[in-house]
Amino acid sequence: MLLKIEKETMSRYNAKATEAKWQKIWTDAKIFKTDSTSTKPKYYVLEMFPYPSGRIHMGHVRNYTLGDVVARFRRANGYEVLHPMGWDAFGMPAENAAMERKVHPADWTYDNIANMRDQLKQVGLAIDWDREFATCDADYYGKEQQIFIDFYNAGLIYRKESWVNWDPVDNTVLANEQVIDGRGWRSGAVVERRKLSQWFLKITDFAEELLEGLGTLDRWPDKVRLMQENWIGRSEGLKFTFEISETGESLPVYTTRPDTLFGASFCAIAADHPLAAKLAEDNADLKAFIEDCRKTGTTEEAIEKAEKKGFDTGLTVKHPCDPDWKLPIYVANFVLMDYGTGAIFACPAGDQRDLDFARKYDLPVLPVVLPEGEDPASYTIGDEAYTGPGKMFNSRFLDGMETMAAKAEMIDRAEKEGWGERTINYRLRDWGVSRQRYWGTPIPFVHCDDCGVVPVPAEELPVKLPEDVSFDRPGNPLEHHPTWKHTKCPTCGGKAVRETDTMDTFVDSSWYFLRFVTPESDQPFDGDVVDQWLPVNQYIGGVEHAILHLLYARFFTRALNHVGRTQVKEPFEGLFTQGMVNHVTYKDAEGQWVFPEMVRSREDGSFFRSDNGLDVTEGRIEKMSKSKKNVVDPDDIIDQYGADTARWFVLSDSPPERDLLWTEAGIEGAWRFTQRVFRMVDAPSAAVAAVGAAVPESLSDSALALRKATHKTIVDITADIEALHFNKAVARLYEYANAIGAKVEGDGAAEVMREALETLVMLVSPMMPHLAEELWQKLGHKTLVAETPWPKAIVALTVDNTVKMAVQVNGKVRDTIEVAKDMPKDEVEKIALASEKVDRSLDGLTVRKVIVVPGRIVNIVAN
RNA sequence: GCCCCUGUGGCGGAACUGGUAGACGCGCCGGAUUCAAAAUCCGGUUCUUUCGGGAGUGUCGGUUCGAGUCCGACCGGGGGCACCA
Incomplete structure (x- = not known):
């Protein structure tokens, strides 16, 4: 009995003690300190710095683990890695805390930072903590003020x-x-x-530059680039001036559809337009209408939105192509002052909003674009505007032209006749x-x-x-x-x-990645050093910053380039946007949200609350949030399982760009694997450490099989980590662990096993760094895994000289054959046709054709 | 309303440029070990079947010797948006 307990404790991996031990060793040896002037190739990996809310959450663990794997992997591959950490420390919650709890924002913020720093350190991140700063440090925001004045002097x-x-x-x-x-x-x-x-x-x-720059960011998600493109919103169109018939004043308008000018039915201006304000001075009804428009704001909800409203000013403008053609001027709630000139001409046949408006106020609707296949004599517009391409009609000199040609023609004419010009407009403000x-x-x-x-x-x-x-x-x-x-x-x-x-x-977070490079500089940053380190090779963060933060940071970098502080133009070479961390929600019989840790299950699978016994039901899977209580505290997880297990779990299963579902079973599975790897290496470690590193020439079949698995796994894991496919890397490591668990005996077994276990430890090390250090030591090494080069695969061992091929009959797999890799097609065909199973399937059929794709498949077509 | 993404076992997800669908994990089932349990180890696990097979990647159709992958239409889920002229 006594013996058994002892054995149990000895074979169990004590994550907590071990992790603390190695963290101290890393810190004392300052091994993650970055030498900015190193001659090694540089790699800058950065995760979006956190807001110091007080506690870290699982989203942080996921974010910083992703970056940490990259950092450790690059270090092992010979890069001088910059992996810093800081705090996005200004913002309203600190002031709210000050108001609610009478605590000074600075105290609240720095206390939170201290807490979160401790928590993050427990995750075991390979970070150069010497570069840490908070944006609320006077040193940092003083430098920001310097930049601000630079920009001011540059007219920005x-x-x-x-x-x-x-x-x-x-x-x-x-x-x-x-x-x-x-x-x-x-x-x-x-x-x-x-x-x-x-x-x-x-x-x-910088609108044009920022738009063009997107084209160079090929390591950004398409989704983010598209969102920024839409946000910048470049359009080409015609800017021209209406003459107001009654006063002779001019009213500039912008349109992207100059081709539809002959379908014009009215003119509309924004409620904030100066003309509207002027007319409202002696028109109480208009004034009330404008007030009404303001109340609804610029982004109202659907129902309010759908309602197009206008106010007839009684004024008219002259059509630019026909002075006798008069269009009424409306003030309309769907015209925005911020976009274009704040005034439009409306062609109801070609724009849904204009059409809704025209129907409401009984204005003419004249179709000018004829969709293909429609008869011009009978074509009319009902409740749906036609915005697609087609041939122009009812449009005088444009008649018969395609939409695009008509656009160009109208702009050319406007420029020639001097009443308008081709204009590029941006939505960006x-x-x-x-x-x-x-x-x-x-x-x-x-x-x-x-x-x-x-x-x-x-x-x-x-x-x-x-x-x-x-x-x-x-x-x-x-x-x-x-x-x-x-x-x-x-x-x-x-x-x-x-x-x-x-x-x-957002200003604070628009240049912090530059400050990290030379945090001690008396300037905002040392341009020469920054130019060597930037762009950030891999930036990792939430997709919620797809537009604002990332666009502002790109703008700031270009503006800093403009004022001569850096040569860099694009700050982030590679961007990765991670998914959220989700968890099921629980509600008790009284409708209260329940924390997962308070939920217990009965034998019949139903749930109850551990504190008061109320029944609990499982609800939807949602993003972890305090309000729904579907959160797990990283501290608790690390306390219970250790950081490595937590890291392993957030990397496994889901691709990092997708949402991750946190489950008890999942973290348990990760924990089992941690223990398993420990046992696999720990148990034979003493014997293995005594074996020489040199693998003999002659190997038994099982030893060769393991050796091949080792070198194939090196190739695969390396590729997976480079591509940030951590979930695949995890799956392959499970497979590799299974391969190591298989029986290996005969010539070279001991040497191959040593190689396999060392490789396993190394490959696992970016993900489970503490466990890796512990096992590395057990295998007899005096050096740190964190300072050991990444294993190199022997390419010859990763290629097989035979290959398994599927044999299909009419597209259905009937058999598999194993053939030499370079076997000629006709021989492969012969072997395939000789298969008994194939023969059975061909019963009564005549072979018409045999397709052989070397190394892949044989398909026999027969009827 | 518009734009984008996505749909594969009970679940998370694999599947390189069209070439053996379901790797790996979770869960579940069976076995070993144990007085028993936990832990661990081994085996099984898409569905169906008369055990020969048959069906199967949201639905319907198309291209192809061959489609999860390509094309078209539709349905479901998620995200983004700005009534943007």
């Missing part, structure tokens, strides 16, 4: 009065993208519209970065009555946030602070007031 920053989305709860301005269904994306408050003076970054100057908040980078400017807006001189940076702030009343604490904003004008020395806006936190 301007201020303008503009309509903004005002969140009345957070007392802040929201970007359009941050307004979801008319509500603030964080507070959920119904958004109002206000006019404020705002700071803007001229991202639109400039980036408003002003936030009326405390916990962000102060915009480094002062307002002087005499000198206007003046940048803070470089030697006075950083403009630090004051520490003594109060969150007792709503609004921006910087505005309320008794002294902070009062300063002297850098130009004239007179009284001046600091800008109290802080920057959008």
Whole structure:
């Protein structure tokens, strides 16, 4: 009995103690410290840095494990790897905590960082922690202010009065993208519209470059490139000017469908259009209509959306091709001031919105594009506009032309006759970065009555946030602070007031990957060193950042290039977007969400709560979220199974770009494998360590089979990791473990087994680094796995000289044959036809044709 | 409404450029070990069958000697969006 217990403990792998041990050894030896000036080939792997919310979640574990496998794999393959970590530390939750719990945002943030750093370190990541910083460090945001002033001096920053989305709860301005269904994306408050003076970054100057650059990003997911392309929204069309018949004033419009100009039926302007505002001055009804449009916001839900509304101004414009043709001007709720010129001409036959509008207000609908196969005499438009291609008709000089040709012709004519021009238009708008908040980078400017807006001189940076702030009343604490904003004008020395806006936190994350390269630089970064390390070779993060963060970071890099700080143009060479981590949801009999750890199962398969015994039912599988309580805490998992098992599980089963389903059974399976690998290597380790590394020439069949498996596995795993197909790598390692478990005996068995076990340890090491170190040591090595080169396959052992081929009769597999790899087709055919099973299937049929695809298949066609 | 992606056993998923569908794992079933259990090990596991086979990758059709893979239409699931002129 005693003996048995002892055996049990000895053969069990104690993950917790072992992991702590190796983490300390790695840290003490500083083996993950990156030498920026190394002559080795460089590899920069980066995961999107976390927001310090307080605790890590499984999504973090997945994200950082993916990156860590890449980092360790590249290190083993001879690269100098840069794999840093930092904190996206500014943002509203810290201010919310300050308001709710009377804790200073800085204290809250740095406490959270300390917690999460400890948690992340337990995952065993190969990170150079010496480069760590938080964006809320004055050192970091001071450098950001420097960049901001650079951009200002380069004309990339301007201020303008503009309509903004005002969140009345957070007392802040929201970007359009941050307004979801008319509500603030964080507070959920119904958004109002206000006019404020705002700071803007001229991202639109780079619209064309950013669009073109997408073409070079061949290691980005197509999906993300497409989303950015749509976001930039380049279109080519005609910009021309209507003359208002009654006043002679001009009204510029933009259209992508100049071909349909003869189908025009009315003209519509946005509610925010200056002309609308002017007309509303002495028209109460119009004023009310405009107010109404504003209330609905720019992105309202479907039902509200569907309702096209307009207001007839009573004015008309002259058709540019026919001064006698007058079109009424409407103010319409579906025309956007931000896009094009804020005014359109409408051709109801060719645009669904225009058609809906025309039907509602009983305006003419004249078809001008004839779809193929339709008769011009009888063709009419019902409730559906025709937006496809076709031949022009009812269109005077365009009649008979194809749509594309008609477009070009109309633009050419407009340019020749001088009433319009070919114009490229973008949907992309400039980036408003002003936030009326405390916990962000102060915009480094002062307002002087005499000198206007003046940048803070470089030697006075950083403009630090004051520490003594109060969150007792709503609004921006910087505005309320008794002294902070009062300063002297850098130009004239007179009284001046600091800008109290802080920057959008997307600014912070737009250049952190550059700071990581030279975090000690007194400049934002050392351009020469950055140019050697960038672009980031592999960037990994959530697809939710597909547009904003990634587009802003691309813009920032180009802007930094523009101001001469770097040669780099595209920051991220390879992008990988991981899927979410999901879990089933549980609800008890009272309808309350239940944490998975509180769910117990009965023998009949039903569930109950461990605390109060209430019945529990399994619900949908959803993204892990605190609100639905379908979360598992990485700390608990690591405590129970160890980091390696957790890492192994998040890498297995699902392809990393897809959602991962977290299950108890899955983590148990991973844990079993961890134990199995440990036993497989541990049990024979002493004997194996004594065996020489040299494998003899002559091997028994079973030894040769294992050796071949070893070298094939090296090739496969290497390819899988390079392609980030970690789930496949995991599957192959299971297979390889099975192969090692098979009986090996005879000549060379011991040597081949040693090679196999060492290879297994190495191949597993990027995924389960602690276990690998422990086993490596047990196999008699004094060096670290983390500093051991990746195994090299002997190519000769990875090719077989025979091959199994399927033999089909009329496309159905009847038999398999094993033939020499280079056997001529006619011999293969002979062997296939000699098969008894094939012969049986051919009974009564005549062979018409035999197709032999060498190394793959034989198909016998018969009837 | 528009755009994109996706659909394979009970489940997660394999299947290179069209060439043996279901690798590997989970679950389940059986066996070994154990007083018993846990753990571990071995075997089986798409469905169906008269044990010869037959059917099968969302549905229907097409191309091909051969289709999960290519083409067309439809159905389901997921994601994105901006009423973008």
